[in-house]
Amino acid sequence: MIEKIIALQDQVGFHARTAALFAKRAAQFKAEIQVGFKEKKANGKSTLALMTLGVKSMEEIKIIIQGPDEQAAMEALTILIESQFKV
Amino acid sequence: MEIYEAHIEILNDPELISKTIQSIEEEGWSAHTALHKVATEYCEVLKSLEDSYLMGRIEDIQMLSQMIIGYLVGSEKNEIKLNKPSILVAEKLTTNQFAAIKSEFILGIIMAKGGTTDHLMILAKALGIPSLINAGPVIEKIETGDKLVLDTLQSTVYIEPSPAFIETSKKSKENLEQKQREQIASSHEPAMTKSGVKVAIHANIGSVLEAQAAKTNGAEGIGLLRSELCFIDCTHFPSENKQYETYKELLDILPKSLHTIRLLDFGTDKPLEFLSLDQEENPAMGLRALRLGITYYNQLLKPQIRAILRLSKEYAIRILCPMIATPADFNQIYQLIYSEYTQLKKEGVQLNKLVPIGIMVEIPNVAIHPELFLDKVDFFSFGTNDLSQFLMAADRTNEKVANYLIEANESLLMLINEFTKKAYKKNKPVSICGELASDTSSINKLLQMNIDALSIAPALIPETKEFIRSLE
Incomplete structure (x- = not known):
């Protein structure tokens, strides 16, 4: 299992578009992906769950990944967030 | 385009699906009740975040879940509800969807796709509703509530134009209508x-x-x-x-x-x-x-x-x-x-x-x-x-x-x-x-x-x- 704390650097945080992009990218991996924010935790492959976290711009989330391709998944999601979801 | 992708993502959402199935299997709800409960839960959480942007997504979730529920209970007609005169903007409308709308509320139609002999176009033409078809990706720039000037003579749509332009457009519309009244006479x-x-x-x-x-x-x-x-x-x-x-x-x-x-x-x-x-x-x-x-x-x-x-x-x-x-x-x-x-x-x-x-x-x-x-x-x-x-x-x-x-x-x-x-x-x-x-x-x-x-x-x-x- 690997973890990483990272801030959402885009303008809005997790909104419909960004959450959907995150979930879509996460769904490409076998590993189980969770996103922690404050006391809440959400399924990283679920757009709806990510939206309900209410993450705003510049706030930090914790990405928790467990599975055979966890390294690749973490790398891909980090790139996505760092690129401010400009895919 | 992105907004449609978000809709598709919601429809495919693994948690929405698994929670609904769970509610059916463990709590014994029927499919449409289970979906309604799960979707409502999400909406409640989103509402509690008091974020104006996410409030808009609540509407998306409600619209999508109502659509699925409609299919499940067999009453779905994919209806579009208008409560004031509007210009309809869509990738493609079906004649069924069109027929379900009060036509006095339709000021105009803009569709990304379609041909001049589509039955929908024939219907719009018959009712004298200005229509722009095959407009292509321009519709993605339009958001619900935008002010639009639709000029079907020039096959152009102006998004959020200046007040002065709106005035000029209103005048040419009146002139056109005056000419039509003379022809009708x-x-x-x-x-x-x-x-x-x-x-x-x-x-x-x-x-x-x-x-x-x-x-x-x-x-x-x-x-x-x-x-x-x-x-x-x-x-x-x-x-x-x-x-x-x-x-x-x-x-x-x-x-x-x-x-x-x-x-x-x-x-x-x-x-x-x-x-x-x-x-x-x-x-x-x-x-x-x-x-x-x-x-x-x-x-x-x-x-x-x-x-x-x-x-x-x-x-x-x-x-x-x-x-x-x-x-x-x-x-x-x-x-x-x-x-x-x-x-x-x-x-x-x-x-x-x-x-x-x-x-x-x-x-x-x-x-x-x-x-x-x-x-x-x-x-x-x-x-x-x-x-x-x-x-x-x-x-x-x-x-x-x-x-x-x-x-x-x-x-x-x-x-x-x-x-x-x-x-x-x-x-x-x-x-x-x-x-x-x-x-x-x-x-x-x-x-x-x-x-x-x-x-x-x-x-x-x-x-x-x-x-x-x-x-x-």
């Missing part, structure tokens, strides 16, 4: 060229609204009553009495005129809720119109023919048969109509003599070879939209090949000319009821061919009449 006079060539101008209709527009705009008769459009919203086969009442309501708007009722032309882009048809590779050339009507004779055509014949007692009616390809097709439908006629008489219904029975000329085999039909058929009506698509092998619902359809006009005019010469000798009337009949570059040529009537969208009657009067 003279639209009850006959259409005759300066040299005295006269042609009857009939209306194509499929609803009460269109029939009223036909009356206001000076239609001299109904050249094409698209009967299937009256029942496109039905959830079950329309019964004989339902059809009788529906047609009667339409006929009563122009009670003294000649009404040409086309037998049901279901199929292709007019699918039915009450008839689940197999997907066809090529529906425009498949089991549609009479081919379908005869397959389901007792449910579809029989009640319709009986209703029309009963009405023929009081109204001047002609029956128009769609999608006739061969003399055998015609003989078959003629025999069926005739046997319903004798049956009704046997039942004691007082009937005049059998109504005139004509055919659509929309299949090349008929257009090229009128001799096959001239002796038996009472009248002919060119359906130039379908005929164009078959002449050009270009699907009229596929915008990628829409450019071919316009190119068909010259060949259409050649075919109509030859056909009409032969029909004229046998004293059989010929009318035109497709797009060609309102195409100003073709009307002059049509008038030189002994055409009896042009049947066009009600909204186009005033300007078409004025145009004909301007011709030498």
Whole structure:
């Protein structure tokens, strides 16, 4: 299992578009992906769950990944967030 | 585009799906209740975040879950609800969706896809609703609530234009409407060229609204009553009495005129809720119109023919048969109509003599070879939209090949000319009821061919009449 704390650097945080992009990218991996924010935790492959976290711009989330391709998944999601979801 | 992707993501959301299944399996809820509960939970959480942007997503989730629930309980019509006059912007609208909206609320339509002979466009044109079709990706720039100026003369849409531009646009709209009012005022006079060539101008209709527009705009008769459009919203086969009442309501708007009722032309882009048809590779050339009507004779055509014949007692009616390809097709439908006629008489219904029975000329085999039909058929009506698509092998619902359809006009005019010469000798009337009949570059040529009537969208009657009067 690997973890990483990272801030959402885009303008809005997790909104419909960004959450959907995150979930879509996460769904490409076998590993189980969770996103922690404050006391809440959400399924990283679920757009709806990510939206309900209410993450705003510049706030930090914790990405928790467990599975055979966890390294690749973490790398891909980090790139996505760092690129401010400009895919 | 991104917003649609977000919709798809919501629909595919693994947690939404797994929570719903969990609620069905563990709590024993039915599928639609389970989905409703789960979706509501998400909405509640999103609401509690008090974020104006996420509030908008709540609407998305509610809309999507209601849509699925609608499918689950079988009532889904994909309805669009408008509560104030608006311009509709969509990738593509179906005639069902359109029919479900109060048309007085539709100021205009912008669609990314579509061709000019789509049934939806025909309907919009008939009601005089400005429409921009095949507009492409521009619709992605438009957001709900944006102020739009739609200029269909220039095929342009202006998004959030300046107040000054809006004012100018309002003025040109008023001028245009003033001109239309003047045309309407003279639209009850006959259409005759300066040299005295006269042609009857009939209306194509499929609803009460269109029939009223036909009356206001000076239609001299109904050249094409698209009967299937009256029942496109039905959830079950329309019964004989339902059809009788529906047609009667339409006929009563122009009670003294000649009404040409086309037998049901279901199929292709007019699918039915009450008839689940197999997907066809090529529906425009498949089991549609009479081919379908005869397959389901007792449910579809029989009640319709009986209703029309009963009405023929009081109204001047002609029956128009769609999608006739061969003399055998015609003989078959003629025999069926005739046997319903004798049956009704046997039942004691007082009937005049059998109504005139004509055919659509929309299949090349008929257009090229009128001799096959001239002796038996009472009248002919060119359906130039379908005929164009078959002449050009270009699907009229596929915008990628829409450019071919316009190119068909010259060949259409050649075919109509030859056909009409032969029909004229046998004293059989010929009318035109497709797009060609309102195409100003073709009307002059049509008038030189002994055409009896042009049947066009009600909204186009005033300007078409004025145009004909301007011709030498």
